[in-house]
Amino acid sequence: MTATSSSPASAQRLPADWRDFFALTKPRVMSLVIFTGLCGLLAAPGSIHPILGFTAILCIAVGAGGAAALNQWWEADLDAGMKRTAGRPLPMKRLQPTDARDFGFFLSGASVLVMAFAVGYLAAALLVLSIFYYAVVYTMWLKPRTPQNIVIGGGAGAFPPLIGWVAVTGEVTAMPILLFAIIFMWTPPHFWALALFVQSDYAKVGIPMMPVVKGARSTRRQILVYSVLLIPVAMAPYFIGGTGEIYGIAALALSLAFLALAIPVGLRDIEGKDAMRPEKRLFAFSIVYLFALFAVLVIDRFSVTQGWTV
The missing domain is CATH 1.10.357.140 (UbiA prenyltransferase)
Structure with a gap:
């Protein structure tokens, strides 16, 4: 050798x-x-x-x-x-x-x-x-x-x-801008949930992610705030008449489920591995949320063209 x-x-x-x-x-x-x-x-x-x-x-x-x-x-x-x-x-x-x-x-x-x-x-x-x-x-x-x-x-x-x-x-019209806004508003709670349980990695290499700079407590509060703000943004396509009732009902249900998972994250002050469980659940659901919301958007579009009603 x-x-x-x-x-x-x-x-x-x-x-x-x-x-x-x-x-x-x-x-x-x-x-x-x-x-x-x-x-x-x-x-x-x-x-x-x-x-x-x-x-x-x-x-x-x-x-x-x-x-x-x-x-x-x-x-x-x-x-x-x-x-x-x-x-x-x-x-x-x-x-x-x-x-x-x-x-x-x-x-x-x-x-x-x-x-x-x-x-x-x-x-x-x-x-x-x-x-x-x-x-x-x-x-x-x-x-x-x-x-x-x-x-x-x-x-x-x-x-x-x-x-x-x-x-x-x-x-470029109002609807695609709103689709942009949904992902824009979804990103902070989605990514900060991940950043909370990998924050030691970011701290080690000096990247100023929110949990590293402001701490876990502040990050959790901001996750909750963005999760609340996500609801009207996700509902906006329905409010402006760009979608039908299928999307409106699904968007409300999915966004409320997102908020329900964000509340335990936002209100907890416990540190350690056990404290990361709500964050991991929220991170996992946030991916499902975006896939489901955009899938329903397409289903709603075809329901309108086919004359389906709720």
């Missing part, structure tokens, strides 16, 4: 394969991006050719993957210091940083160009804005500087349904 092959550093430098590049796109996050983008497209009035619709969703997914790769390229050192992210390709040295950077730029550029020429310039412009918002505004500027990073940066993940809607209609 040679000295090179026995060194710890060389043992970690495993050859990259397609799975490492795929991991750079954050597939689990991308699944939510694809779903909300598809729901925005399907719920929009009018129609789009199936091939163009598929192309629009593919561009949204690829653009999100490109932004995620740029995020991991920029934060490779931070990821290496956190238990939750230490297994990613860059901290494990399965990829060179320049490869991740170039891959991110390629995906981002290709997705925008295809969206512009195949679907429309407005949808492409919004896709550019979403990539820039996540890779630059959130990752490079907000995240390392302010505990409000998730509040302001929530817009990064709120673009997909807006882009999907615009791909069909070619214009």
Whole structure:
């Protein structure tokens, strides 16, 4: 056995394969991006050719993957210091940083160009804005500087349904803005619930997440506040007549369930592992909440076109 092959550093430098590049796109996050983008497209009035619709969703997914790769390229050192992210390709040295950077730029550029020429310039412009918002505004500027990073940066993940809607209609109206607002308002309680039980990771690498800077008690109170504010925002599409009763009833029920899980989080002052159980339940439900809410949006849209009534 040679000295090179026995060194710890060389043992970690495993050859990259397609799975490492795929991991750079954050597939689990991308699944939510694809779903909300598809729901925005399907719920929009009018129609789009199936091939163009598929192309629009593919561009949204690829653009999100490109932004995620740029995020991991920029934060490779931070990821290496956190238990939750230490297994990613860059901290494990399965990829060179320049490869991740170039891959991110390629995906981002290709997705925008295809969206512009195949679907429309407005949808492409919004896709550019979403990539820039996540890779630059959130990752490079907000995240390392302010505990409000998730509040302001929530817009990064709120673009997909807006882009999907615009791909069909070619214009920005009140409804897609409200879909954007729902995800924007949902993001703080969703992400802070996660941040509460992984706050030691963020503290270790110096990221000023809310629990690290303001403490668990303040974060829990803010989770409760945002959960209350989420209810009227989620109901707004129904209030303006953009949806029918199916969506209105489901949105109210889901939002009240969200609030019911947020109340034990917001009112607890207990520290330690046992105190994290309500946060973990809220985090898990928050994912179900967003999937269910946007699924009902599409169901409601088809119920209107088919003349269904509640």
